Amino acid sequence: MSDLVLTRHQGAPGLTALAGYEQVGGYRSLRRAIEMGPEAIAAEVKASGLRGRGGAAFPTATKWSFLPKDSFPRYLCVNADESEPGCFKDRVLMEEYPHQLLEGVLIAAFALQVNHAFIYIRGEYRSQRELLERAVQEARQAGYGGPNVLGSGWDCELMVHGGAGAYICGEETALLDSLEGRRGQPRLKPPFPAVKGLYGQPTVVNNVETLSNLPFIVAEGGARYAALGTEASPGTRLFCVSGHVERPGTFEVPMGKTTFRDLLEMAGGVWRGRQFKAMQPGGGSMQILGPQHLDLPLDFKAVADAGSSLGAGALVIMDDSTCLVNVAMRLVDFYRHESCGKCVPCREGTYFESELMHRLEAGLATKAELTNLADICANMDGRCFCPLGDTATWFVMSAYRMFPEEFESHCGAGRCPVREPLAVAV
Amino acid sequence: MAETAAAELVTVSVDDRMVQVAPGTLVWDACEKAGVFVPVYCAHKKLEPVAVCRMCLVEVEGVPKLQPACATRVAPNMVIRTATEQVRKFRDGNLEFLLVNHPLDCPVCDRGGECDLQDFTQRYGPGRSRTSITEKVHFDKAIPLSDKIYLDQERCILCWRCVRYYEEITGEREIVLQERGVHTVVDTFERRPLQSQFQGNLPEICPVGALTHAKYRFRARPWDLRRTASVCSHCSFGCNIFVDAREDQVARYASNDNPEVDDSWLCDRGRYSFPEMNRSGRVSTPEARVGGVRQPVSHREAIERACGGLLRVRSEYGPEAMGVIGSARLTNEEAFALQWLARDVIRTKNLDHRLGKLDKLAPEDFALSIAEIEECDAVVVLGEKPEAAAPVLTLRLFKAEQKRRRKVSRVAVDSDPASLAGQLPANGRIGVVVHQQDVAVARKLRAELTTSTRQVQVLSILDQVNERGCQDLGLLPEWLPGYRPAPAGGMGTREMLQAATSGKLRALVLIDPWAELEAEPGFREAVANVDLAVVLAAWPGVATSEADVILPGRTLVEKAGTVTNTEGRVQRIRPGVEPKLAFPPDLRSIVELGRGMGGDFGSQPLAGPVFKRLAESVPAYSGTQGGLRAIWRAGI
Amino acid sequence: MSAPVAVWGESLELPCPVGGEGGGVAEASSSGVALSGSTLARIREMEAKYPSSRSAVLPALWAVQDELGYLPPWTIEVVAGELKLLPGDVEAVASFYSMYFNHKPGRHVVQVCRNVSCGLRGSDELLGHLQRALGLDAEGNTPDGAFTIEGTVECLGACGGAPMMQVDRYSYENLTPQTALEVLEKIRAEMPAGTGSK
Incomplete structure (x- = not known):
């Protein structure tokens, strides 16, 4: 048996259709889960050590346990709003293994005694949304969803809900507001969704990848899943490697036992024979890591100790031709565009930050402005309503700390001293 | 807040001051209780917390991040610090953020001088700008959202108070958030005009100059204004207001939160009724008929001539040929003095303050x-x-x-x-x-x-500002003060007017004749027909044109005294503007009419002593000082 | 960059343009002042499906945009009326999300991802080339109304195929400025003016 979980059926024909998925044993875990009962499922999930794959890495079983007992109805929301820069694993899981996701959703819904599960998928994933809608239809017709699932007496309606272009809806409370037909802006916490979530009822929000693990965990047992990784970082994870590599793509690897260098090699190494300069793990929100970190294992603590995070499972590789000010500017522009505007430090701070980054990248900023930039970031980080504004400063500041000369060399240079000028201005 | 037993209170420390508060209290309220001011923009006592402005972030010991005081609940033994370097630095930084895209048009902003953005910037903010950004994000300015309200989107700091007000307080949701990020604005759908009858509260809850009153636009600066706590005179609800006056003109009414009455909200009808108080062409001098010709006289002479005439009519035709009509806009003290004048001095049963007859009251x-x-x-x-x-x-x-x-x-x-x-x-x-x-x-x-x-x-x-007080104090033919039954046979307003026209009534005292009374068919004929009409009025009208004696009256923003709202709450009104011309207050004019006829009022004609007297006479009014209700129980 | 242009979605044989689902043809309805019966039916169907009808706001706006290509103010009122909300409630939502248009875009909406992974692999050059070659106006529209090209979008989640662009619902990955232009010219040739918004 291979050490793969999410992609273990890779290459099997017709996986996007129900028949193909059933051919590889699909939906057997759901049957088994219904026989096991909610408590036994939760126990296996706990044994698996599964942690949320959306970025916060919160233990899934613990999250489930926060639901108040005897409070119904309760809801399950699947966070398919994948939009962290550099992340495309949920897209792969939905495009290639939609029924694996639905089976995971149904298992979780049964474990949580939920009768309504929603898959909130970002608006840009229009074709993926329609693919999932068809998969839901198929599953429903086969008796895996809808009323009286597999004759168990338990009803479960699955709905695929499309967003419409808002990164912030990946934040779970913003997702809930969006799903309720409001502006997708994060809610004040407490109360937490487990207590007062969708429609004011207890709600669990889980990521696509998190739930896609459940069919395996139910089939093979939580302990087996955990053993694929290390004790501190159990199981496997789907990493998205992109940027300056020869073969960008997703790679499922055991946690804790694999290093960043392993991932880089899987992706064919740094492209065009160039040298490695830096990398951003976790997604656009996370801090930069340098060559000295390449041999770190993909372990939550090891990466945290290095000052970054595995986040949502991205890894962007940058070669030695990269201007980090330019990369940082791009990310800051992204946060400026995606700030929901709710709180002052994020709404105005990302604007301020982005304007300064543009001046810096154009070689127009003074040294004093660079100092101001750091101060502005300090006034944002940890002060915003939700993590969006906080994280809008993380890459910039970590890159500045790691490559101060590169940032300073931009000051007063009149142009970017690192990049070749573009042939065509945009 | 409901009374909580001391044992249930939790103790928290705010900047080393210990305070005891109920569990679940917001840190912001605990700070206030400790006497520590925490700046806020989005938080508002009447609205649910949203914690979007971040202005109130404070340190809570044991919590790594600064916490919003407006949305964080106290825990036992919580240690809160609001004056640390971390807090100070963030306040400065947050104000810098707020100013990045602010137009800084304070010199032409109505809010200048009472703007929280100005005030907090001065107190906590950066002394100078360090932004090299030359182009700010621009929005629309001076948008008339209705004939009452202007919106300036550039000045808006997006505290959401107006949006939340419309959501939580009125439910009308006329102003909503649009767009997102740095482009977020508040606006109405397709700029449709506001329809609410409570729009005037918007500029008050707006902490900056984004929402302003059309009627106050470019009128005054706060330091030009004299602020007086009083009661709105437009209906019987008794909403508490501040009269903000510039010289002898009312510049605006502002709300003055009374949780028992208005809960800090005013209606537009009341709030924007102030221009009527500024109407020119007032009755500016006492007049009396001298040798058949009405002419200006001194106040003393006007009183003397009125009293002489009244005594003459009484001796000739008897007290039942005389009538007294007040209005539901009189203060309690005036109403009480007027019923004394009618019943104890003139000794007539013909006394009223309203047009229609009152059914029995219980x-x-x-x-x-x-x-x-x-x-x-x-x-x-x-x-x-x-x-x-x-x-x-x-x-x-x-x-x-x-x-x-x-x-x-x-x-x-x-x-x-x-x-x-x-x-x-x-x-x-x-x-x-x-x-x-x-x-x-x-x-x-x-x-x-x-x-x-x-x-x-x-x-x-009820309808009028002091209708309840006039009823309670017996300005009615059917009741004496305190709803004790009056001797039968007294005429009400309409009966008096008919009797005046038919010649049965020979003298009328009209204190503050109101518009509906003056518009009553036959009113002019009635006033013209009596031998003596004594009229006290602030503005000339039908009554003054036919009067034999005219006494200048005051408006409700020029009076001191109390009024009783529809639920029986006795509240003070205070003179917010000084009348341009020096003449005695209405209360003194009424008492002097009585004294001139030989009556003994037994008290100085000042609001305080008169209230004391009326409270002795109407026990329900004793103990109502401080805005309590006069509870009318059976048998008082 | 020698990787072939991967067009994700084509291999799945998706039912093509959505605008026509149930028979409502976009051009016919956008000239009038009413939504097609099929769009209204979709809105009502969504309203009934959710535990709370307000949840149907986003799907309802999608249904309208699928028919008309954008959300003119009168449609906001129609949606509000259907869902028993105020127009302001719906406008607040519609203006929040970047994929809802309040002005009619070109027949095809092209999103060029310029986030980190695409930026590292030449998305700025790609966008610059398209802008120059297609003669875009300030709003990013081609003169013939075939395309609206957006260069400020979220990461489109196809970093493995960077640089990429999304045309309507389809991803085109591993692009060069030349192959990107070829893709658009092919789309323009296959879908001449007047054949629908998607």
Whole structure:
């Protein structure tokens, strides 16, 4: 048996259709889960050590346990709003293994005694949304969803809900507001969704990848899943490697036992024979890591100790031709565009930050402005309503700390001293 | 806040000051209790916390990040620090953020001088700009959202108070957030005009100059204004206001939160009624007929001539040929003095302050207070008249419904009590809100709905600012002060006018003749027909044109005294503007008329001593100082 | 960059343009002042499906945009009326999300991802080339109304195929400025003016 979980059926024909998925044993875990009962499922999930794959890495079983007992109805929301820069694993899981996701959703819904599960998928994933809608239809017709699932007496309606272009809806409370037909802006916490979530009822929000693990965990047992990784970082994870590599793509690897260098090699190494300069793990929100970190294992603590995070499972590789000010500017522009505007430090701070980054990248900023930039970031980080504004400063500041000369060399240079000028201005 | 036993309180420390507060108290409120000011923009006492402005971030020991004081609840032994370097630095930085895209047009902004952005920037903000960004994000300015409100989107700091006000307080949702990020604005759908009758509250809850009053635009700076706490005179609800006056003109009315009455909201009708107080062409000098020709005289001479005439009529035709008509806009003190003048001095039974006849009144008609609407398990509003007469009632009903989850039913006045009974909870407290004109229906409903487990209480809504006080104090032919029955035979207003026209009534004293009275058919003929008409009025009208003696009157923003609102709450009004011309207050004019006829009022003609006297005479009014209700119980 | 242009979605044989689902043809309805019966039916169907009808706001706006290509103010009122909301409630939502248009875009909406992974692999050059070659106006529209090209979008989640662009619902990955232009010219040729918004 291979050490793969999410992609273990890779290459099997017709996986996007129900028949193909059933051919590889699909939906057997759901049957088994219904026989096991909610408590036994939760126990296996706990044994698996599964942690949320959306970025916060919160233990899934613990999250489930926060639901108040005897409070119904309760809801399950699947966070398919994948939009962290550099992340495309949920897209792969939905495009290639939609029924694996639905089976995971149904298992979780049964474990949580939920009768309504929603898959909130970002608006840009229009074709993926329609693919999932068809998969839901198929599953429903086969008796895996809808009323009286597999004759168990338990009803479960699955709905695929499309967003419409808002990164912030990946934040779970913003997702809930969006799903309720409001502006997708994060809610004040407490109360937490487990207590007062969708429609004011207890709600669990889980990521696509998190739930896609459940069919395996139910089939093979939580302990087996955990053993694929290390004790501190159990199981496997789907990493998205992109940027300056020869073969960008997703790679499922055991946690804790694999290093960043392993991932880089899987992706064919740094492209065009160039040298490695830096990398951003976790997604656009996370801090930069340098060559000295390449041999770190993909372990939550090891990466945290290095000052970054595995986040949502991205890894962007940058070669030695990269201007980090330019990369940082791009990310800051992204946060400026995606700030929901709710709180002052994020709404105005990302604007301020982005304007300064543009001046810096154009070689127009003074040294004093660079100092101001750091101060502005300090006034944002940890002060915003939700993590969006906080994280809008993380890459910039970590890159500045790691490559101060590169940032300073931009000051007063009149142009970017690192990049070749573009042939065509945009 | 409900009283909490000391044992249940939690102790927290704010900047090393220990305070005891109820569990669940917001850190912001605990700071206030400790006497520590924490700046806020989005937080508002009447709105749910949103924690979007971040201005109130403070340190809480043991919590790594700064916490929003407006949304964080206290925990036992919590240590809160608001004056640390971390907090100071963030406040400075946050104000810098707020100013990045602010137009800095304070010199032409109506809010200048009373703007929280200005004030906090001065107190906590950066002393200079360090932004090299030359292009700010621009939005629309001076958008007329209605004939009452202007919106300036550039000045807006997006605290969401207006949006939340419309969501939580009125439920009308006329102003919403649009767009997102740094492009977020507040606006109406397609710039459609605001329709709400409570728009005037918007500029008050706006912490900056984004929402401003059309009627106050470019009128004054706060330091030009003299602020006086008083009561809105536009209806019987008794909303508390500040009269902001510039010299002898009222510049605006502002709300002055009384949680028992207005809950800090005013209706536009009341708030924007102030220009009527500034109307020019006042009665500026006393006049009297001298040798058949009316001419300006001294106030003393006017009083003497009035008293001489009144005594003459009385000796010739007897007191029942004389009548006194006040108005429901008199203060309690004036009403009390006027009924003394009529009953004790002139000794007539003909006395009134209203056009229509009052049906019999009972203490049960006034049992429920305004704030108690929220405590009722269900509230029944009979017809549209109560809310039309007292618009702020609508907001109280909305609060009961939305925040307190009470059942509020608006039903037709002629609804069948039996079918209503089925829709109401079988147990608990039922409130019935009715216009006084329909009070008989409420009585019937009360009789039918009351059971051993169901209590029914009525709140009667009146029309005029001191209609309740004038009733309580016996400015009526049927009742003496305190609803003691008056001797039979007294004439009401319309009867007096008829009697005057027919020649039966020979003298009339008209204090503050109001518009409807003057518009009453036959009014001019009646006043012209009597031998003597003594008129006290602020503005000339039909009565003054036919009067034999004219005494200049004051408006309600020039008077001191008390008025009683529809629920019986006795509240002080204070002179917010000085009358341009020096003449005695109305209360003194009334008392002097009595003294001139040989009466002994037994007190100085000043509001304070007169109130003391009337409270002795009407026990329900003793102990109402400080804005308490005069509870009318049976047998007082 | 030698990787072939991967067009994700084509291999799945998706039912093509959505605008026509149930028979409502976009051009016919956008000239009038009413939504097609099929769009209204979709809105009502969504309203009934959710535990709370307000949840149907986003799907309802999608249904309208699928028919008309954008959300003119009168449609906001229609949606509000259907869902028992105020127009302001719906406008607040519609203006929040970047994929809802309040002005009619070109027949095809092209989103060029310029986030980190695409930026590292030449998305700025790609966008610059398209802008120059297609003669875009300030709003990013081609003169013939075939395309609206957006260069400020979220990461489109196809970093493995960077640089990429999304044309309507389809991803085109591993692009060069030349192959990107070829893709658009092919789309323009296959879907001449007047054949629908998607």
